[in-house]
Amino acid sequence: MKKPYLIFLALLLIIAAHTQGTAQKLITKTGNIKFQASMPSYEEVAAESKSVSAVLDQTTGDFASLVLIKGFRFKVALMEEHFNENYMESEKFPKATFKGKVEDFDSSKITASPKNFTLKGDLTIHGKTKPVSVIVKISKVQNGVKAIGSFEVKPEDFAIEIPSLVRKKIADKIEIDYNFSLIK
């Protein structure tokens, strides 16, 4: 009789740990990602998505984020169409994701003034995955935390072809800014 009882207890422990984990998750569905690929004296190549979802597990520092490529808005509608059709192939690869961990994350140390952390993980764009390590500024807000930062990616790292004809008009390194208000 002793053995099943122990296993039952252990299972209960797992479930308890798991539900506690769920309670510690901070989530947003309205995160913001902007990218900038403009070259000086050429037409602006920039877009923004205001419906990025992201989740942070406060106990472990695990972090994940997902954005739909078709959700990026450009100033010029035609540029948006070409972005989806020719560059990102968003019908084949509808989303970009990030999955990783905020290193040495300790929710008790988060204050109202932003603190730098290292966010390490796998970034997947255009069906290609690449490990990245970026600095993220985390600060405390009501009911959660705010995570902001910026980093650069190269289109060729994600097999995004840029034809020679427009090579001059698109930056080699694309700057990505993100801003998430993650709440309970």
Place this chain on the structure above:
Amino acid sequence: MKKILVPFCLFLATLAYSQDDLLKSLDSTQTEESYSTATFKALQLVTLQTTKMPAKKEFYFVVSHRFGSVKDGFDSFFGLDNATTKLGGIYGITDWLSASLSRHTLNKMYEIGLKYRMARQNDSFPLDIVGYSVADINTFLEKDQYPGLESKHRMTYVQQVLISRKVSEKFSLELVPSFIHKNLYNPDIERDNQFSFGGGGRYKITKRLSVNLEYMHNFDKPDFYKNPLSVGLDIETGGHVFQLIFTNSQSMSESGYLTNASGDWGKGDFFFGFNLYRVF
């Protein structure tokens, strides 16, 4: 100890999987905008309109040429000496409504058009449906030649329903029923009301190149004219779309194209031309 080890490992395993779980938990939170986009590269397939609409406040400038018949050979340098031109603009009033105005060399024609989207292809509806209404004003007609000429005689109207489907990423199809009404016509060779049905398609060879083909069958056509059959190549270069064209109709206006195609492919009597679109 051993007994507790198994559940403990399980516990660790759930921790290890939690990153994946986090990402999966996000999957359901995002709903995709499911409209099919870029069914066609340009506002025109070859000479027919496509279901593509300008976005709100977008302005398209269009220059088109149809040269003379290739049949003439070196006499007119394969038709290049006898160019006809269309100059025009299209403005997106909203995302679903655009207005166009153009001037055609042939018959000194002004063409006014309205294009309006009625349905979009998405996960629950298989087709793009767009209405296209055109009025042509022929300013070539002279009162000296036709003493009884009234201004209404200059008018020709075309009503089309453009129905398209993006079948795959590369292949799109379009069907176009058209009704044409002419206030002035020659009863010996044509009718005032004509119905024409046909369509076309595009196939993308590369991301920025596509081959287009279109054919329209006119059910009220006299023997004198031919049905228009055209083939084109779309070349997209960022803000421009360049369309190279071979067609048996020199006329680029909707009514002229549908009812007055005069070239005969079988006899090598066809026209070279292009459409050039610039977006502002």
